[in-house]
Amino acid sequence: MSNAAKNKLPEVEIPDVRTPKILQGQKALVTGANSGIGKGIALELAKAGADVVVNYIVDPDSALDLVDQLKEQGIASFAFKADVSNEANVIEMFHQAVKELGAIDILINNAGLQRDAPFEEMTLEQWNKVIGVNLTGQFLCAREAVKIFKKRGVNREISCSAGKIIHISSVHEVIPWAGHANYAASKGGVMMLMKSIAQEVAPHRIRINSICPGAIRTPINKSVWSTPEAYDKLMELIPYRRIGETDDIGRLAAWLASDHADYINGTSIFIDGGMTLYPGFATGG
Numbered sequence: 338m339s340n341a342a343k344n345k346l347p348e349v350e351i352p353d354v355r356t357p358k359i360l361q362g363q364k365a366l367v368t369g370a371n372s373g374i375g376k377g378i379a380l381e382l383a384k385a386g387a388d389v390v391v392n393y394i395v396d397p398d399s400a401l402d403l404v405d406q407l408k409e410q411g412i413a414s415f416a417f418k419a420d421v422s423n424e425a426n427v428i429e430m431f432h433q434a435v436k437e438l439g440a441i442d443i444l445i446n447n448a449g450l451q452r453d454a455p456f457e458e459m460t461l462e463q464w465n466k467v468i469g470v471n472l473t474g475q476f477l478c479a480r481e482a483v484k485i486f487k488k489r490g491v492n493r494e495i496s497c498s499a500g501k502i503i504h505i506s507s508v509h510e511v512i513p514w515a516g517h518a519n520y521a522a523s524k525g526g527v528m529m530l531m532k533s534i535a536q537e538v539a540p541h542r543i544r545i546n547s548i549c550p551g552a553i554r555t556p557i558n559k560s561v562w563s564t565p566e567a568y569d570k571l572m573e574l575i576p577y578r579r580i581g582e583t584d585d586i587g588r589l590a591a592w593l594a595s596d597h598a599d600y601i602n603g604t605s606i607f608i609d610g611g612m613t614l615y616p617g618f619a620t621g622g
């Protein structure tokens with residue numbers, strides 16, 4: 338044997354400590370997964386080893402592209418079109434998810450939208466649309482997930498919890514927002530929805546929490562980051578002086594859904610670069 342061959346170290350598998358497979362074997366459903374924060378979360382869940390159902394309502398091509406990207410991580414994935422504010426659609430989506438993947442362990446209640454208007458000009462249609470998707474949609478999906486979690490119970494080979502729900506709320510569950518009364522009301526509602534379900538189902542070893550993002554760079558808020566002037570103005574609201582990225586949220590979601598976060602239940606985690614620190618008081622008050 339040559340010296341070079343003798344000195345060759347045996348090949349070892351080096352654990353990837355940056356993205357440990359903390360969700361290996363788990364099955365996740367992410368609503369509104371083909372854009373923005375939902376996409377960022379789907380990618381991080383897959384990196385952590387979870388199979389992912391990609392819910393979408395428009396733009397099937399982007400949903401199918403995402404499924405391909407997720408499968409490159411070696412996990413199972415499929416796209417499912419459903420309006421989260423439609424009860425029949427939601428029931429069918431969860432039925433299909435269990436049929437294809439065998440179980441659902443994690444729900445990411447992410448789908449959401451804005452229909453902004455000065456308060457006295459806000460139409461009932463704008464109000465109902467936002468409450469329908471952002472609040473009723475989260476209720477409908479959470480209800481189906483809880484039924485599945487309770488029926489299956491804890492599978493210790495997968496997780497020490499019977500299931501996890503992460504609601505994507507917003508800093509606007511606590512920060513009032515002029516011109517966005519419907520949106521802020523929907524997120525305030527999500528907070529009490531989350532806490533009430535958590536209190537009710539905790540004895541079944543089901544964990545329910547919210548992630549409350551500040552300003553994250555996605556299509557929903559393009560107007561606040563797409564020009565240098567708008568970005569500078571936005572920075573006045575963010576002590577940490579940068580916008581959030583979708584993978585900031587994705588990494589938190591993967592950790593929160595994992596057993597690393599097993600004792601976290603019924604709480605809102607703010608991820609906002611300090612937006613909720615009342616930045617207006619930094620130099621005054």
Ligand code: NAD
Nearest residue numbers: 369372373374394420421447448449507550552553555557
């Ligand atoms: P986005 O517009 O990129 O994504 C929203 C997703 O929800 C899209 O895929 C959209 O098609 C989907 N959707 C809308 N209505 C739906 C319906 N009826 N059924 C199924 N899917 C539907 O915006 P985003 O910023 O990624 O928003 C995702 C979530 O994050 C929302 O709940 C939003 O309120 C919340 N959020 C975003 C920010 C931010 O700064 N971007 C901050 C706080 C909270």
